[in-house]
Amino acid sequence: MSGVRPWQSNASPVSPAAGSIMRVCWLVSKDGRHQPIRLAHAVCVMIGRSPETKITDKKCSRHQVQLKADYNKGYVLVKQLGINPSYVNSEDLRRDQEVKLKPGQDLYVVNRLYPYTIRFEEGTSDRDTLSPKRTHEEICPNSSSKMSNKHLKTEDSNPRQYHTFNSKSEEKKEKTKDGHLAENSSNSVTLVNSSDASGQKDFKGMWSQGLKVSMQDPKMQVYKDDKVVVIKDKYPKARFHWLVLPWESLSNLKVVRRDHLTLLQHMHQVGQKLVQECLDTDTLKFRLGYHAIPSMSHIHLHVISQDFDSPCLKTKKHWNSFNTDYFLESEDVMKMVEQNGKVTVKDGIAELLKLPLMCHVCQQQQSTIPQLKQHLKKHLS
DNA sequence: GTTCTAGAAC
DNA sequence: GTTCTAGAAC
CATH class of the missing domain: 3.30.428.10 (HIT-like)
Incomplete structure (x- = not known):
């Protein structure tokens, strides 16, 4: 940095900014039944008995819980829609009841079964939001550049x-x-x-x-x-x-x-x-x-x-x-x-x-x- | 970290 | 009454 006077007029021009940093939220099946499901910001996602969740339990409604991620606040709003209780943060939910699901807390979709958690991550491109977290090696196999x-x-x-x-x-x-x-x-x-x-x-x-x-x-x-x-x-x-x-x-x-x-x-x-x-x-x-x-x-x-x-x-x-x-x-x-x-x-x-x-x-x-x-x-x- | 606000302090 | 702060919520 010696001799650098960055605000002086001979400084280099600014190149276009890289992609803006975006957040992504994943719904993670804790018992590993399926791959994480992306929860977009402020978009309602229905979770229940379905091929996607691989839940076949008849006590689980097809529309058991509605999830809506809030990327700014760092939580997912869980609303129970099914007849049988979902369970969040040591509490059985009633039908239509809404609770916040924060990172580190667990959601059991029905009758304290089918545990899920959420994970927020960050990335700078849309592409980063399309698949779950990857290891560094997956992202950057030749990572010696500086x-x-x-x-x-x-x-x-x-x-x-x-x-x-x-x-x-x-x-x-x-x-x-x-x-x-x-x-x-x-x-x-x-x-x-x-x-x-x-x-x-x-x-x-x-x-x-x-x-x-x-x-x-x-x-x-x-x-x-x-x-x-x-x-x-x-x-x-x-x-x-x-x-x-x-x-x-x-x-x-x-x-x-x-x-x-x-x-x-x-x-x-x-x-x-x-x-x-x-x-x-x-x-x-x-x-x-x-x-x-x-x-x-x-x-x-x-x-x-x-x-x-x-x-x-x-x-x-x-x-x-x-x-x-x-x-x-x-x-x-x-x-x-x-x-x-x-x-x-x-x-x-x-x-x-x-x-x-x-x-x-x-x-x-x-x-x-x-x-x-x-x-x-x-x-x- | 900030914002919001109830209630303490004046 | 207004000002200011501490603590909750985010």
């Missing part, structure tokens, strides 16, 4: 707040170590082996997967190279607020090991470079670091200016997540990984989010967020 060039472009839509320098879209993306992000030779991306996606006990909903989608979106990308991508925080808590994300699938700091140290160092260097290249760097201070317990999946390094002048900064949690020890300095994280081979977070660190609001410049306590924001104006040059 992105080689750095292509950057300026597109400064908001000079005060952002340099939006989109990266030139590369047609082929890299396979990650564990196959989380894989791409075949015809320009489709599928999230496979989503270690923290649907079905996991710590799955919080589709919203928590948003960074994985954003980082793949050329319109969101501010910088990218073969190891990392930078995007603007969608809800910036300061005038400048970027996220540096590795292509490699790392859900959070908990999975980081010594092997990842060079990656963390690279993320830090890219973050520092963003700061150096920022036109307001003379007047603004920046911090680089990680949230101890991030809400969003996929590890991300915050690069944030210390003005905290943003309408998106609204809550005590927002403030304290950047202004207490909940914010782990990138340099401290790297040291920890170097010395201990992993990152450890103190017990009870989430309690820091509830601390009284304190100005990060003069340490004066403020009683409310509006007061704090008013106070912060004093420190703005």
Whole structure:
């Protein structure tokens, strides 16, 4: 990245975006009677006694349950239509009763028989939605290719707040170590082996997967190279607020090991470079670091200016997540990984989010967020 | 992560 | 009465 000033006029043009990322939901027969059935978004699908489900039980209606997937909310609405009860989430359903079926929960189509579960996946082409999840090898048999060039472009839509320098879209993306992000030779991306996606006990909903989608979106990308991508925080808590994300699938700091140290160092260097290249760097201070317990999946390094002048900064949690020890300095994280081979977070660190609001410049306590924001104006040059 | 809103705080 | 926040829902 040395010498690169991505927003300058000689940057490369942006090529057409790859296919937009789409989600797909599968109804999976837990006893393996048949292949997964695709549930399209907001489309009612009837499940019951049929050749497709291979259910021949006469107690099962041909229209036993109606399923409607909601890709935005990350669940499937189950409506019982048959006479005999279906069973979801430890509850027998009545006729016409509707319940939400979430990843990790089971649906028994009738009389606690014929178990199903659902699985949400993501892909960038229609083709990805036509067949169930494939292994990385199935998708990308020759997966040694890597992105080689750095292509950057300026597109400064908001000079005060952002340099939006989109990266030139590369047609082929890299396979990650564990196959989380894989791409075949015809320009489709599928999230496979989503270690923290649907079905996991710590799955919080589709919203928590948003960074994985954003980082793949050329319109969101501010910088990218073969190891990392930078995007603007969608809800910036300061005038400048970027996220540096590795292509490699790392859900959070908990999975980081010594092997990842060079990656963390690279993320830090890219973050520092963003700061150096920022036109307001003379007047603004920046911090680089990680949230101890991030809400969003996929590890991300915050690069944030210390003005905290943003309408998106609204809550005590927002403030304290950047202004207490909940914010782990990138340099401290790297040291920890170097010395201990992993990152450890103190017990009870989430309690820091509830601390009284304190100005990060003069340490004066403020009683409310509006007061704090008013106070912060004093420190703005 | 955000949005929404009931009820606490003023 | 209005402002603000915490927690639920997504």
